[in-house]
Amino acid sequence: MSNSVYIHPSAEVNSRTKIGNGTKIWNQVQVREDARIGSDCILSKDVYIDTGVTIGDRCKIQNGVSVYNGVTLEDDVFIGPHATLTNDKIPRAFNKDWKVVPTLIKVGASIGANATIVCGVIIGEYAMVAAGSVVTKDVEPYSLVVGNPARHRCYVDKEGNKIEK
Numbered sequence: 001m002s003n004s005v006y007i008h009p010s011a012e013v014n015s016r017t018k019i020g021n022g023t024k025i026w027n028q029v030q031v032r033e034d035a036r037i038g039s040d041c042i043l044s045k046d047v048y049i050d051t052g053v054t055i056g057d058r059c060k061i062q063n064g065v066s067v068y069n070g071v072t073l074e075d076d077v078f079i080g081p082h083a084t085l086t087n088d089k090i091p092r093a094f095n096k097d098w099k100v101v102p103t104l105i106k107v108g109a110s111i112g113a114n115a116t117i118v119c120g121v122i123i124g125e126y127a128m129v130a131a132g133s134v135v136t137k138d139v140e141p142y143s144l145v146v147g148n149p150a151r152h153r154c155y156v157d158k159e160g161n162k163i164e165k
């Protein structure tokens, strides 16, 4: 781990992690074994990064977000506060043989506060998921999706401005 990584004293970062230069890890964050986090990321208060998760460079993960095993974030991904990323499609407390269902969030995508991403989807590059949406299907690149279930509303540019099409 580089010296330029900031880890708040209350955070718990496993020694078997890789964390890139300039990344800041705030209060009560937990980063589990074999997680790989890129450079210049921000993990805000109460974030949980599960075993083996890969996160790209310059990602911003807001308060209270859990990124479970099977979820991959490419570079420049934003995850709003308390968004939920799942990894078990058909959960049962008593099913011991459940399989991780992967989810991929591509470069530049942005997930709004309190959104829920049902596992097994790809969220395309620079897509935007509105606050509180429930994503059940792949999201096209540059698409703004809204609601439960999340539906395409329009396309946006890299900054999130709507594009007339």
Ligand SMILES: CC(C)(COP(=O)(O)OP(=O)(O)OC[C@H]1O[C@@H](n2cnc3c(N)ncnc32)[C@H](O)[C@@H]1OP(=O)(O)O)[C@@H](O)C(=O)NCCC(=O)NCCS
Pocket: 080, 081, 111, 112, 113, 114, 129, 130, 131, 132, 133, 146, 147
């Ligand atoms: C989706 C979003 C980008 C749309 O912004 P916008 O284009 O300025 O939207 P508007 O406020 O003009 O609303 C347009 C319509 O969409 C609805 N709408 C806006 N956001 C919505 C949402 N998250 N879920 C459902 N409907 C939404 C509005 O009620 C409005 O409906 P109407 O046409 O029936 O009146 C924005 O509302 C949003 O959810 N941003 C994410 C905020 C967030 O989570 N930030 C995280 C860091 S704090």
